Amino acid sequence: MLQAATESWQRRDFQQCLEILERASRLDPANSGILLDLGRLYGKRYDYAAAERCFEKAVRIAPRKMEALVAAGQLSRDFENYAMAEHYFQRAVEQKDISPETLVKLAELYERLRRVDDAATLIDRALQANSACASALLLRAKLDRQAGRLETAEKLLRSFLTTADRENRVRGWYELGGILDRQQRYDEAMAAFLEAKTLVLPDAPPLAAQKQYGRAGLREFRTRLTREKLQAWLDCGQTLQPSRRLALLCGHPRSGTTLLEQVLDSHPDIISAEETPIFHDDAYFPLARSFPEGTPLMTILDSVQPGALQQSRQNYFHCVELFLGNPIAGRLLIDKNPYLTDLIPVLIRVFPEIRLLVALRDPRDVCLSCFMQSFFPIGTTNFTYLSLEGTVGEYAELMSMWTTLAPLLKNSCIEVRYEDMVDDLEAVARRTLDFLGVPWDARVLGFDAHARQKVVRSPTYADVTKPVYKRAVGRWRNYQKYLEPHLEKLAPFVKAFGYE
Numbered sequence: 001m002l003q004a005a006t007e008s009w010q011r012r013d014f015q016q017c018l019e020i021l022e023r024a025s026r027l028d029p030a031n032s033g034i035l036l037d038l039g040r041l042y043g044k045r046y047d048y049a050a051a052e053r054c055f056e057k058a059v060r061i062a063p064r065k066m067e068a069l070v071a072a073g074q075l076s077r078d079f080e081n082y083a084m085a086e087h088y089f090q091r092a093v094e095q096k097d098i099s100p101e102t103l104v105k106l107a108e109l110y111e112r113l114r115r116v117d118d119a120a121t122l123i124d125r126a127l128q129a130n131s132a133c134a135s136a137l138l139l140r141a142k143l144d145r146q147a148g149r150l151e152t153a154e155k156l157l158r159s160f161l162t163t164a165d166r167e168n169r170v171r172g173w174y175e176l177g178g179i180l181d182r183q184q185r186y187d188e189a190m191a192a193f194l195e196a197k198t199l200v201l202p203d204a205p206p207l208a209a210q211k212q213y214g215r216a217g218l219r220e221f222r223t224r225l226t227r228e229k230l231q232a233w234l235d236c237g238q239t240l241q242p243s244r245r246l247a248l249l250c251g252h253p254r255s256g257t258t259l260l261e262q263v264l265d266s267h268p269d270i271i272s273a274e275e276t277p278i279f280h281d282d283a284y285f286p287l288a289r290s291f292p293e294g295t296p297l298m299t300i301l302d303s304v305q306p307g308a309l310q311q312s313r314q315n316y317f318h319c320v321e322l323f324l325g326n327p328i329a330g331r332l333l334i335d336k337n338p339y340l341t342d343l344i345p346v347l348i349r350v351f352p353e354i355r356l357l358v359a360l361r362d363p364r365d366v367c368l369s370c371f372m373q374s375f376f377p378i379g380t381t382n383f384t385y386l387s388l389e390g391t392v393g394e395y396a397e398l399m400s401m402w403t404t405l406a407p408l409l410k411n412s413c414i415e416v417r418y419e420d421m422v423d424d425l426e427a428v429a430r431r432t433l434d435f436l437g438v439p440w441d442a443r444v445l446g447f448d449a450h451a452r453q454k455v456v457r458s459p460t461y462a463d464v465t466k467p468v469y470k471r472a473v474g475r476w477r478n479y480q481k482y483l484e485p486h487l488e489k490l491a492p493f494v495k496a497f498g499y500e
Contacts, residue, residue: 001021036072066102104122138171153175161173211383240306247436249264255361258274263447265334278316284312284350286315287300312350363499367483421468
């Protein structure tokens with residue numbers, strides 16, 4: 001039954017998966033592991049009440065209560081319900097014989113929620129219990145770096161980089177690379193980033209094969225896109241009602257999408273959903289599931305029936321409201337997700353009324369920023385960042401979709417440059433709101449205060465709680481000699497986006 005549930009989830013038949021696990025739990029009611037897994041899957045389907053119900057029962061019957069509380073907290077964090085994660089981690093740290101690592105898990109959550117003093121207190125407890133706890137030393141170094149104590153942070157990191165487990169070594173080398181970059185020690189910073197990536201490289205080959213298969217299909221799809229085809233899909237908007245207020249904020253990761261999202265989300269007539277899999281899982285995949293595996297994307301989009309499109313539209317908005325925890329209520333929904341850039345034609349097919357916001361930034365700065373981003377474990381969306389060559393190749397693949405589409409679209413899209421935002425935020429905000437048909441509201445200029453009042457899920461969660469700054473513009477020049485072998489591949493995009 002558990003195997004069948006896993007297979008159902010992989011097919012994205014979520015309801016069947018949950019029904020199988022519910023039945024398994026009734027057959028084995030004393031199995032806390034099944035309940036924890038069931039809670040995790042309910043959380044991934046945005047049914048947080050059902051997730052909590054499963055977690056509470058698992059904690060109640062588990063032979064080791066503390067372990068169940070820690071697991072519930074970690075699973076809640078995995079599906080990004082930070083309030084639920086905090087609830088379970090707090091209960092865990094109140095138990096006897098709590099491990100330093102569990103104290104660090106709650107401290108990491110507090111750091112994410114900008115409760116720095118609370119995080120520091122827990123780190124002190126963890127280090128009192130084990131002065132060599134690598135995860136505690138890593139988070140202490142991160143807090144020191146955020147406070148500007150760069151030399152202290154570097155010393156802490158170097159104290160465990162050769163002895164810690166693999167995960168903390170990877171994260172530690174990335175953190176050290178960022179600190180060295182802040183100190184303008186660019187060659188040492190690059191060496192640190194490469195150390196982190198070397199530790200992760202053995203995990204990449206299976207992901208590369210999967211990525212290559214998907215990319216091949218998208219390349220073939222791009223060759224078949226025409227202005228007439230897109231216009232035919234746009235004309236279907238009259239038959240897909242009611243019309244929705246929806247905009248996609250896309251582009252390549254690290255192009256300023258988070259900054260623009262927080263600016264727009266500060267407007268009272270706008271609400272944003274940040275980097276969810278909802279469109280892919282609940283709107284696009286149900287359309288593709290009715291076709292044989294391997295059916296070309298163009299065939300799927302041409303053949304799909306209006307009833308199926310209507311169902312995808314309903315599924316999407318229903319799941320977004322569950323994720324947000326409140327009704328959209330007529331507001332303009334911004335779906336911020338750089339990884340949907342490849343699927344813009346699918347979004348147009350499902351939502352012909354959609355508006356497109358495409359974030360642009362100097363491609364050389366984008367690639368460097370992606371390369372320097374800390375991540376572990378790796379997945380299909382980020383394993384290409386393990387080398388500069390792979391990073392540049394991924395950029396070229398993703399942004400080729402936009403350079404193919406841009407000439408084919410008329411008035412439904414706008415490009416927003418990161419450099420323009422940091423130079424004159426008000427002008428960019430006014431232009432963007434005008435494009436979206438939303439009246440001006442000065443509250444968008446206070447995006448940093450707004451961001452401090454909410455959970456930001458992007459890796460740049462700390463940066464968007466600060467006023468705009470310009471230090472990231474032209475950063476690639478500090479690493480020009482490393483990027484030099486790859487600049488020719490980026491040249492067409494540098495030219496196309498006006499960064500020559």
